[in-house]
Amino acid sequence: METQIESATVVSDPENVALPESYGQLIIIGGAEDKEGECKILREFVRRAGGLQARIVVMTVATGLPGEVGAMYMGVFERLGVEDVRVVDTDSRDDANNPTAIADIQQATGIFFTGGNQARITEYLKDTELDTALHKRFAEGAVIAGTSAGAAMMPDVMIVEGESESNPRPETVKMDRGMGFFPGVVIDQHFAQRGRLGRLLSAVAQQPAVLGFGIDENTAIAINAHEVEVLGESSVTIVDVSGLTHNNVDELLKDEPLALCGVKLHILPHGYRFNLDTRSCICQ
Numbered sequence: 001m002e003t004q005i006e007s008a009t010v011v012s013d014p015e016n017v018a019l020p021e022s023y024g025q026l027i028i029i030g031g032a033e034d035k036e037g038e039c040k041i042l043r044e045f046v047r048r049a050g051g052l053q054a055r056i057v058v059m060t061v062a063t064g065l066p067g068e069v070g071a072m073y074m075g076v077f078e079r080l081g082v083e084d085v086r087v088v089d090t091d092s093r094d095d096a097n098n099p100t101a102i103a104d105i106q107q108a109t110g111i112f113f114t115g116g117n118q119a120r121i122t123e124y125l126k127d128t129e130l131d132t133a134l135h136k137r138f139a140e141g142a143v144i145a146g147t148s149a150g151a152a153m154m155p156d157v158m159i160v161e162g163e164s165e166s167n168p169r170p171e172t173v174k175m176d177r178g179m180g181f182f183p184g185v186v187i188d189q190h191f192a193q194r195g196r197l198g199r200l201l202s203a204v205a206q207q208p209a210v211l212g213f214g215i216d217e218n219t220a221i222a223i224n225a226h227e228v229e230v231l232g233e234s235s236v237t238i239v240d241v242s243g244l245t246h247n248n249v250d251e252l253l254k255d256e257p258l259a260l261c262g263v264k265l266h267i268l269p270h271g272y273r274f275n276l277d278t279r280s281c282i283c284q
Helices: 040-048 066-079 099-107 118-125 129-140 197-206
Strands: 026-029 055-059 084-088 110-113 143-147 157-162 173-177 185-188 211-215 219-224 227-232 235-240 264-269 273-275 280-282
Touching (some): 026 040, 040 066, 040 219, 040 227, 066 084, 084 099, 099 129, 110 129, 118 157, 118 173, 129 143, 157 185, 173 197, 185 197, 211 219, 219 235
Parallel strands (some): 185 211
Antiparallel strands (some): 026 219, 157 173, 211 235, 219 227, 235 264, 273 280
């Protein structure tokens, strides 16, 4: 399994993972969000992206069924009152340089990445004109959201695949370049439902990151500059290794378990917040 990513862009100060005040918000969803009932997370995305005046772009790059998935999310957002909803499908890197797609992103107030396979996102978007346009709109204040694969790709180094319900070992997880919207962290999704604490710990221990976020299904984190807010029906697990006192990563042979001493763990349900500067919880 890969444990080092030569081509990944690493933040210059991994201790500081807060976003600039001028940037838009991120809404990172653990997958399986409600699309038929009250749609609380998707409703919050629309509200933060401009409400009834929002201009939403649905990015279907992760899925192999872009027509079906794009139409489903268009229907959800239109039902929530958004009149301007468009789908951008990039099934190749050539599509990611399409002037129409770039123009749609330049006008968007909210951009939503669907689930699927996160490796497709970086394969088709990374270092393209559309990638540049996405980061520019985010820097200008657009809200960017992603669910499942669209959540995993948010950091600069992402989890591509790995074993669930396993003790932490270097071979538990495979990493690769992410899209870099939330650098310096690691994100894992479907977290409690698939027993992924071991692979999140394995990922954080091997990367230049101090925080790992494990997001349950129908649950999200909203990042606004220095603060993380938990939304949804379940919980978010935050792993903080900034105070790590010992690990045995450099001593391990294949399939040997990791030792991690001094790890701090937070479990936060809906309404709780987390300060990225002080790495402390903000209770209700």
